[in-house]
Amino acid sequence: MAAPAARVIDGKAVAQRLRARVAERVAALPFRPGLRVVRVGDDPASGVYVRNKDRAALAAGFDSETVLLPADVRETALLYLIGELNADPAVDGILVQLPLPPQIRQEAVVDAIDPAKDVDGFHPVNAGLLATRQPSLVPCTPKGVMHLLREAGVPLAGARAVVLGRSQIVGRPLLQLLLDADCTVTVAHSRTRDLPAECRRADVLVAAVGRPEMVRGDWVAPGAAVIDVGINRLPDGRLAGDVAFAEVAGHAGAITPVPGGVGPMTIACLLENTLDAALRRRGEANGGG
Numbered sequence: 391m392a393a394p395a396a397r398v399i400d401g402k403a404v405a406q407r408l409r410a411r412v413a414e415r416v417a418a419l420p421f422r423p424g425l426r427v428v429r430v431g432d433d434p435a436s437g438v439y440v441r442n443k444d445r446a447a448l449a450a451g452f453d454s455e456t457v458l459l460p461a462d463v464r465e466t467a468l469l470y471l472i473g474e475l476n477a478d479p480a481v482d483g484i485l486v487q488l489p490l491p492p493q494i495r496q497e498a499v500v501d502a503i504d505p506a507k508d509v510d511g512f513h514p515v516n517a518g519l520l521a522t523r524q525p526s527l528v529p530c531t532p533k534g535v536m537h538l539l540r541e542a543g544v545p546l547a548g549a550r551a552v553v554l555g556r557s558q559i560v561g562r563p564l565l566q567l568l569l570d571a572d573c574t575v576t577v578a579h580s581r582t583r584d585l586p587a588e589c590r591r592a593d594v595l596v597a598a599v600g601r602p603e604m605v606r607g608d609w610v611a612p613g614a615a616v617i618d619v620g621i622n623r624l625p626d627g628r629l630a631g632d633v634a635f636a637e638v639a640g641h642a643g644a645i646t647p648v649p650g651g652v653g654p655m656t657i658a659c660l661l662e663n664t665l666d667a668a669l670r671r672r673g674e675a676n677g678g679g
């Protein structure tokens with residue numbers, strides 16, 4: 391293992407600052423923005439994330455509640471609940487924790503959420519608004535990645551960006567955001583002919599594939615900025631990113647760790663989205679972001 395030459399981008403610290411700014415803005419409001427997290431089944435892995443979201447939301451002054459439904463709940467019951475949350479004026483943000491059990495069509499659920507309350511930014515209306523460069527709720531993880539790149543001072547205009555992964559949740563929205571930041575963007579994926587060669591061309595490399603430590607040291611150009619979106623639980627219980635950190639840190643100019651990189655930013659951006667949704671819905675025109 392080479393000693394890290396790269397600057398390590400402290401996502402936890404950046405997220406902490408973002409959460410503090412959100413909390414300040416919430417404290418100045420005459421109401422508490424409402425967030426409802428819906429969780430189906432009590433899978434312990436997702437329980438940790440839901441608890442972290444809930445804790446962060448409460449700490450920032452939100453009115454936050456988690457609704458836990460049984461794992462065998464019917465799709466119609468979940469859709470009914472979403473209808474109630476859509477109609478509830480105290481609710482500004484709705485997040486249905488994914489993945490959902492097999493009896494429930496994920497797409498039907500996401501489509502049922504009021505786009506104005508879709509703080510995950512997964513609804514097709516928000517995806518379409520982002521693709522057409524109109525104000526929208528932007529998915530939290532890609533938003534957090536852009537925030538980290540800017541905070542780390544990574545030059546984006548004219549830079550070659552390579553996104554590894556083409557998911558609806560991370561890869562595709564990141565393509566839009568990096569393009570809007572004037573990067574030349576390549577989206578690479580499992581069928582890309584020569585992944586290492588594509589990655590080596592990147593000034594900015596974002597790995598979002600969900601395969602532990604897939605990106606090796608020799609995939610990274612000297613000085614590149616490497617953002618690791620992967621959060622993979624290994625059989626031994628450890629957490630690994632999509633990037634082989636120790637190897638890549640020997641080549642990269644800057645790199646995010648796992649944990650403590652993109653993960654905390656996802657939660658901070660969820661709070662920011664919920665605040666923005668509340669300001670837009672309740673007609674206070676100082677949203678944006």
Ligand SMILES: Nc1nc(=O)c2c([nH]1)NC[C@@H]1CN(c3ccc(C(=O)N[C@@H](CCC(=O)O)C(=O)O)cc3)C=[N+]21
Pocket residue numbers: 436438439442485486487488489510530621629648649650651652653654655656657
């Ligand atoms: N509708 C929906 N929206 C989501 O945003 C969503 C989801 N479903 N389902 C599950 C994934 C996963 N996810 C994480 C968020 C934060 C951390 C996070 O904060 N991780 C910390 C600590 C991780 C740990 O120690 O376990 C870190 O990386 O430093 C991880 C994972 C959001 N997700």
